[in-house]
Amino acid sequence: MSDGIQAPSGRSGGFRIRNQQDFYGGLVLVAVAAFALWASRDLPGMRGFAFGPGTAPRIFASILGALGLIVAVGGLVTDGPPVERVAVRGTALGAVLIAIFILVSNYATPITAGLGLRQYETVLAAIVVLLVTIAIARGADRGPLYVVAGTLVFAGTIRPLGLVLASFISIVVCAAATVEVRWRETILWAAGLTIFCALLFVYALNLPFNFWPRF
Amino acid sequence: MDLFINLAHGFSVALSPMNLLFCLIGALVGTLIGVLPGVGPVATIAMLLPITFGLPPVGALIMLAGIYYGAQYGGSTTSILVNIPGEASSVVTTLDGHQMARQGRAGPALAIAAIGSFIAGCVSTVLVAAVGAPLTKLALLFGPAEYFSLMVLGLVFAVVLAKGSVIKAVAMIMLGLLLSMVGSDIETGQSRMAFDVPELSDGIGFVVVAMGVFGFAEIIRNLENQSEETRSIVTSKVTGLMPTWPDLKASAGAITRGTIIGSILGILPGGGAVIAAFAAYTFEKKVSKDPSRFGRGAIEGVAAPESANNAAAQTSFIPLLTLGIPPNAVMALMVGAMTIHGIVPGPQVMTKQPDLFWGMIASMWLGNLMLVVINLPLVGVWVKLLQVPYRMMFPAILIFCNIGNYSINNAPFDVGMTAVFALVGYWLLKLDFEPAPMLLGFVLGPLMEENLRRAMLIARGDPMTFLYRPISATLLAIAVFLLVLAVLPMIRSKRDVVFVEGET
Known part of the structure; x- marks a missing residue:
């Protein structure tokens, strides 16, 4: 122009x-x-x-x-507003979380197999992502990071751990995305939602899910 | 009268107990989700798409249409009661609707919104039915070149009518087109840009993109603004639901004008419903004897935009059902839903699947009726729902999305990809790039490429074919004209940002 x-x-x-x-x-x-x-x-x-x-x-x-x-x-x-810091850090660190998840779930097979847990590398990846998130998420970055982490945790756990555990953990992780989180309320709410999801998706909509972990 | 025979056939399909039930569930669930602040029709449909997969195609589309109207309607409820528009098309409703609620007239405001929507729905349903057949005949004259040009025109419309920078919007369309190329090539089956990732060989899931860019990104942004957000819920009992006789008299004209404006603007590609609501409100203010009442609780200020956005929501089905071209992001989602059910949207739908075509049209009217009959008594429930704090609401939305998303292909990969698109969407929102044109490009991508390739093959590699064929040339000329029209004022001075097409 x-x-x-x-x-x-x-x-x-x-x-x-x-x-x-x-x-x-x-x-x-x-x-x-x-x-x-x-x-x-x-x-x-x-x-x-x-x-x-x-x-x-x-x-x-x-x-x-x-x-x-x-x-x-x-x-x-032309003039315009500056880029917000949150957007830069939040997206960059979120991308790091996704990269970690991909790397661990692709290369940790020997470790989990050594522990006798086949197909658990994605669970390991979810755990690593969660730990990294807790370590790096501060202040305004919480939003993007915990939402990404909660989603990745669900992706990593739904197959091996089944719908009940995956939903529960994922809800709790997502809930941490706001500073207003109240833990007792969150746990109860997550439990309630999990039961609701199980009833809705498995019974009402008849979708083929595992309920519980496979070993 | 073919029209009435067809409509009667449609009603016989839509009135079957199962389809009636799907329509009811759709309208209810749509309202339920649409009421949540910050969750508009696009996010609602993206979220609820998976639950319709198990249904027969006709039922699924009827339910999705119900969800769409429900979400629209839910959006106006929040606008009136909480002053937070659930979606872009009900932004205007907050101006007078919330003022009415503050004056203790929430009941009449909600009622007139519902009545206006219903009347607009009735008129535009007939319009869809009437225009559908002739347009379909026109569409049958179309070859690949014409189709390609038509899609170009559609995308240009979306760009021109959207907010802000034209160049950025075109760039978003290109990004969408490019994303749609990931996966196997339609003709040769060769893997493209998939990096030998087996999960990508079928391409990137449409729900994955829509959910990530609209649903998740929006939630991340809401989480940022949350502490500053002031909600002024009108908690006092919503009493006196029925509008008074003067109210009705005052709104009658507004509803009529809103319906006409909405029906016309809805057919145009772009943010139909949003622009319709704005236009109807502005027009109403112009023709009013006392414009100063607007913004202080004028009932016409609720009636006109609500009728307009509903009429537009309805007529935006016309390009989809007849030409197979989605005029906006919601319709793009509908294309996605149809494709998943093995239906190729386009002129052949009406001839090959009359049940689907006319059933859906009839169900539009039924859906609107249901919204009036069921939702007004349920206003109390929606108000309760609004009092649920956001810190509890968003994890629930996220988990429904994740489970729904996983259930489509039983693929954890899709869930992970959604996280990627959540970040992409968040980044786009922050940099003021619009996600809606990207989704439109993403949906139209495969169709556009196919028609482009076919047209080129037929013309023996001569790109001038798009200009030699009269219909195609006309369409392209209109597209160029519109683009120039949109770009000119931007070059001369800064273009007024009139319409905020957030869509969610």
């Missing part, structure tokens, strides 16, 4: 990002586009008249990259 707006110069800082939201958001889009182009590099493109599997992803990724660049450049020349 070349609307001729001159960035104010001569200040002590000199160069300043005027709309951080757009600037960083645009850069992330460019990164996503670059990643998509890289990820689809092996896919065949046009063959004669016909689109190959790689054609459409490349078209869309290229447009995304170009638009991301425009948004980012626009962020340099």
Whole structure:
């Protein structure tokens, strides 16, 4: 966007990002586009008249990259609010939790197998994620981190531990996402919700779930 | 009169005891979830989608439609009683609705919202039925090139009518399209951008994206603002439900105008219901003899936007049912639901599955009737629900989402992916990128690619085919025109941000 707006110069800082939201958001889009182009590099493109599997992803990724660049450049020349710290830290640390979960559940099989617990590596991953969350979640980061942790805990425990335990633990972890949490109330509430979910999903909706842990 | 024969057939489907029950459950559960502050129709439908999987297709869609109206209606209840709009389309209702509630007239406000919605629902149901058939015939003339151009137009509409930056919205659509490409290629079956992760070979689940980006991200954001949130629940007994005769007389015109505005705007792709509500309110203020009453508890200020958003909610089914193109995020969810049931939305639905098409239309009317009959007496229950503190509410919502999400494929992977999209959605919200166009792009992606590829193949690789074919060229011309119209004022000066299309 070349609307001729001159960035104010001569200040002590000199160069300043005027709309951080757009600037960083645009850069992330460019990164996503670059990643998509890289990820689809092996896919065949046009063959004669016909689109190959790689054609459409490349078209869309290229447009995304170009638009991301425009948004980012626009962020340099127009004013906007700064990016909130919570958003940056919360999302970055949340991504770390997800990475930890993936790593542990993929590479901990020897450990859990050694303990005689097959298919329990995801439970181990859930435990690790939970411990890390308790260690790093402070103040305003609680929201994103405990919601992500609660979800990952559910994902890790639903198969091996069954619906009852997975729901209960996950509800308690999620509840910790707010500073207002009251533990006694939360435990009772989690128990009540778990019973309700079990009745609703297993009896009323007839979905095939394990109730209890498998060993 | 084909129309009446068809409608009668629809009613015979919708009135079967089972479908009646699905409609009732849908309307009730929809209201139940929709009443929760900050949970709009998109999040509600995404959350409740899994419970409809076990049902027959007709029943499932009837139930989902019921959930949609219920959520809409639940949103207005919170607007009036708590001053927190449950969803974007009832933002305007808070202006006068909550003022009425404070003056002890919550009853009439709720009643007129319900009556207005019902009347609007009746009119727009007939409209859907009437317009449906001719539009379907038109759709049958469409080849791949036309379909592709139509989808482009639909997406452009969504961009133009959405809030804020056009470029950012287009970028979001591209992101959605790109995400929809993950998984096996439709034609060759080759794995694309899936990194040999077996769970990704079928692509990213649609519910996963919707739940994460709309439901979870919204909860994370609500948790931040929670301590500052001031809720002024009108706790006094909601008495005197019935509006007085002057109330009704004052609202009659507002309801009529709201219905007309809503019906027209609903058909247009984009945030139909939201814009309709805003437009109807503004219009009502313009034609009023005493505009200063607005914002201080004018009953027309409740009647008009509520009729409009309901009419728009209804007519937004038209592009979906006839052309197979979802005009907004809610309809995108409906496409997802249909696809899961093996129904390809589009013109062939009406001819191949008349039960589904007409049954759903008839059930729209029934759903609206149910909302009036059942929900007004239940207002007390909804008020009670609003007094449940958020610290208890959000873990419940999260666990329902997680269990529901897991149940779709019995895949823990999907649950984990939702956490990823929760973060993506949260990040987007914080950076002021709109998630709704992304979801629309995500849903339309496979269809668009398929039609694009087919059109190119038919035209022997000549991209000019989109311009040589008259219908396609017209559609694209309109799209370009709209885009230019939207971008021009932005270049000249900052575009007014009029509509906040939060959708949740």
